[in-house]
Amino acid sequence: MSKPEANVKNWRLDWPVSGGVRVARAQLKTVPEDFRVSEVLEEFPEQAESSGVLSVTGEGEHLCLRIEKVGDNTEFVAGELAALAGCRSFDVGFCGLKDRHAVTSQWFSLYRPGMMSDDMALIEQVSERWLVKSAHRSVRKLRRGDHQGNHFVITLRQVNADRECVEDALGRLKVQGAPNYFGPQRFGFAGGNLDRAVHIDPAALNRGGGQGKRRGRGRGAGKSGGGRDDRKNVLYFSAARSWLFNEVLADRVAEGSWTVPLPGEPSEHPTGPLWGDGGTGAGGEAEQRERETVAQTPELASLFLATRMKPERRPLVAMAKDLSWNWLDDGDLELDFFLEPGQYATTVLGDIFELEDMSLGQHNKQHG
Template sequence: MSDVNELPRWRLDWPTSTGVRPSKALLKATPEDFRVAEQLWPACEGFEVKDAGTGEHLCVRLEKTGDNTEYVARELAAMAGCKAFEVGFCGLKDRHAITVQWFSLYCPGQEAGDAALLATIAERWPVLASRRHARKLRRGEHLNNRFDLVLRQVSGDRAALDQALTLLAERGAPNYFGPQRFGIDGGNLAQAVNVDPSRLNRKKGGRRGGGGSGSKNVLYFSAARSWLFNEVLAQRVTAGNWFACLPGEPAEDGAPTGPLWGDGGTSAGEDLASFERAVVAGHPEFEKLFLSTRMKPERRALVTRPEQLHWQWLDECTLRLQFFLPPGQYATTVLGDIFELQDMSLSRDNKQES
């Protein structure tokens, strides 16, 4: 029997930019408290300007509540009469929220039926815009995400919190991957240890869009890669140099970045490469995953800076925040640099499963 006091093998909470979180708050008390809208084609996302576009893919901008992205994509495929992998989207959006995002449906030569299909979709979800496009939407293609969030039962010194938000707007926060990427209690990381790197690009049946163990392996591999990035960033945060370029920073980046590990490890040079390799070498169970892959090393920004950050106190303990983030960056990571957050959607999930 394992020791109930045994510490987790992998940490899932990393240092903040100032070393402290000056406030506590409730997140996602209701879906209305967490609103995110994906911005992709501004010319056709308003109520007056229309952009019909051309191409084999019908793109629809939907508002949804209580449904995750992949579920909606499967339902849209059934409505459009296409295969699930022929539905594209730019990012995964939380179901415990009110979210607006684009989907592309492969409907070549069926323009005459677009109005009827859109009417069918509108019976399930509000259709805010539509247009034709030449190709399937891919992950991260959108311009940004606009967040409109309400935090409740906010505690802590208000002046200190306002000061922390001002600093956040000016300097940003460490761009950690969010804990949801690593599974419950780091379950995806535990699975990653057993991944066979040679099977990472294989899917059941050898067909694009297949499921099975191949796609799961990619998920676990991605979790390990993201966790190593967080570990490198944590060391930079502790050293106080996470918002500055160091010698060896790849010239094309122009801003401080960290490694998304691949074949050959890191694309950094000089002392920065030595530092990053030393951090990863401390986790040999993950380092070995990358020895047999052909995945090219990539870089990710160390800093996430919310654009046009505004905040408003609705009452003494309720705070509204509005800001934009680029694709691949997380509102919960931004807020987690200041707030000790209690995600109320997690407790709702636990009640539904019990």
């Protein structure tokens, strides 16, 4: 794979918002406690925290732990759990990635057949690192998207706007939702992941799993191929796919058609393309317009001619369900809502607020 000497183009990384303009500025993640995420997985019972006694419910080969963490990302915790449990990293499952700069509660599964008698001893070890809130045995490993969604409680600081305008915008968000964009972090600094996508060797991409079907077993796949380079290729390919979706959605937002399906969409709800071999899964007017948008970036569109990735569809609307808000005494704003898997809180709030992510400055100080 050749390395780009400079940016291929100035990639758009900020897309139109539903109201035309954002109505306020605010600070996000001033402290981790300002961003609370709790994973909702209905098949496992929640244990009463007030009892102070943790027991393992259920049966099966997988020990599932609900862990509250601060300052650690999901994949780091999964690796540490594998080391503590004495299992392969592949044998640790989870439903989705959670933010490092937040207080997050999520489930992890550990493959431990025939070791039920040692569960409490392991939980005690884990509890020295993180708070274990619930424990349950299951017959299957947790996989991406198994959860019903995530419950958020987010506090925005230094909200700089007319309060009535914010209230009106939040009321609109509660009714119609927000454009379901992928966040800019997916595309790398200044779109660097997109620059690299343009230079992907198609043969390496297919070898790394760009066909739409994973070879081997999850994280272990790719060892027989290019390993780390192959996984990076898949990351860059995913960025390209996500960016094209955002471009299609941006066109729909700009013209005001993003909340209703177009003729030819394969769903009663408005969706956009996750591009693949053959392009889009739509027909009629929807297909024609999506192809016109994607054709404007031929350097990315050409990637999909050399892979066997099946086209998929993604909702255009992210609904913040059960949205409520509360103004705090100091003028800060607390928001409470639920999102389904694949929808992002920062994207939803970014439809209204110009957000300054304070955790980015903290990260730079730690790694400067």
